[in-house]
Amino acid sequence: MHTFTRILAASAVLLTFSTGLSARQATEIKSDKATLQLEMVSDGLEHPWGLAFLADGKMLVTERAGRMRYVNADGSLSEPISGLPDITVAGQGGLLDVVLHPKFTDNNQIFFSYNEPGANGSSTAVARATLTGDSLTDLQVIFSAQPKFESRHHFGGRLVFADNGDLFITLGDRGQRRDDAQTHDTHHGKVVRVTTDGKPSAANPYLEKDNALADVWSYGHRNIQGAALHPQTNQLWTHEHGPQGGDEINITRAAHNYGWPVITYGEEYGGGKIGKTSQQGLEQPLHYWVPSIAPSGMTFYTGELFKAWQQNLLVGSLKFGQLVRLELSGEKVINEERIMIGQRIRDVRQGPDGAVYLLTDQKNGQILRLTPKK
Incomplete structure (x- = not known):
């Protein structure tokens, strides 16, 4: 059974977005389960998109503008890491997510997604490389979405390792090609699974199957920018942007059709019906939002710092500048809390210290750290 959240559209007008925290400033936030402390770890990042934690206390961060950097333990930024491939930076496209190989301590390999240029446009691609000091070596493109297409929208791009070491790659419908989400012969609107x-x-x-791409896992998606493996079931959970309303959370299973654009709880921008809200054989969302919160980034919380948040699903909101906390009972959302951060949240990660780290999507983007107030 799916659930949804409806909020008053007027509430968006009441939100005042800050320009960001200062290095010496900490903000106290009251929430349902705890009093929180929000502090800035680092700033000066141009639309940061993805974040990975290294064993030496550093972080690896991507900037949509086409740069990858280290963030040192004191919050200072390295110079851009060299060795990236050609990247088309346009609209929503650029350098996107980054994850470490499950055996990173042995091989120093990372995987990252980006907008790859080609003869007929661009598409989401994923490369593997060895991280050696301040450079990438042995770079190999392991996935390139087909077909290339002239569009600035809906690249997806989240990367998640399955429990067996396979890599899930989330993709978007590229905007103008939304009907492709219902076919099996393109990568538009799909989740793929590769070694x-x-x-x-x-x-x-x-x-x-003839006339189907062998790497396709699921289809009928619009634009997936949040994905995480459930810590107990090892199933892939994703969320995707709806159009005007209808952002969804789904458990993304093999060969399942998640309906876009045949079914949706959203509507055309400016108004107008797109499809139905249900149809036999098409998956209903586990949870959805009307109006859209513009979700990006997602993680299951499993740490010790926020004991009351364990097994909760944390989702970033670009539109409302919030961290959305969802309490679960099996495959049902039983409670939702909106925690006001005041900046566009692009990514949400649990750190090795149990804190929740947030990336803010702005020209002077920040890494924020959320902890319980002592």
Whole structure:
């Protein structure tokens, strides 16, 4: 059974977005379960998109503008890491997510998604490389979404490792090509599952099907910018942007059709019906929002700092500048809390210290750290 959240559209007008925290400033936030402290770790990042934690206390951060940097333990930024491929930076496209290989301590390999240029436009691609000091070496493109297309929108781009070491890659419908989300012969509006060498996973449902791409895992998606593996079931949970309303959370299973654009709880921008809200054989969302919160970034909280948040799902909101906390009972959302941060939240990660780290999507983007107030 799916649930939804409806909020008054007028509330968006009441939000005042800050320009960001200062380095010596900490903000106290009251929430349902605890009093929180929000502090800035680092700033000076141009639209940061993805974040990964390294064992030496550093972080690896991507900037949509096409740069990857280290963030040192004191919050200072390194110079851009060299060795990135050509990246088309336009609209929502650029350098996107970054994750560490499950055996990173042995091989120093990272994977990152980006907007890859080509003869007929661009598309989401994923590369693997060895992180050696301040440079990337042994770079190999392991996935390139097809077809290339002239569009500045809906790249998806989140990367999540499955429990067996396969890599899930989330993709968007590229805006003008939304009907492609209902086919199996393009990557538009899909989740794909590949090995770390880029080969279709043996678990994929269309390995032997004619006129279907073998790396496709699920379809009928609009634009997935949040994905996380459930810590107990190891199932892939995703959220995706609706149009005007209808942002969704789904458990993303093999061969399932999540309906876009045949079914949606959203409408055309400026108004107008798109499709139905349900149809037999198409998956209903686990949870949805009307109006849209513009979700980006997602993690299951499993740390010790926020004991009352354990097994909760944390989602960033670009539109309302909030961290959305969802309490779960199995595959149901039973409670939702909106925690006002005041900046566009692009990514949400749990750190090794149990704190919640947030990336803010702005020209002077920040890394924020959320902890319980002592």
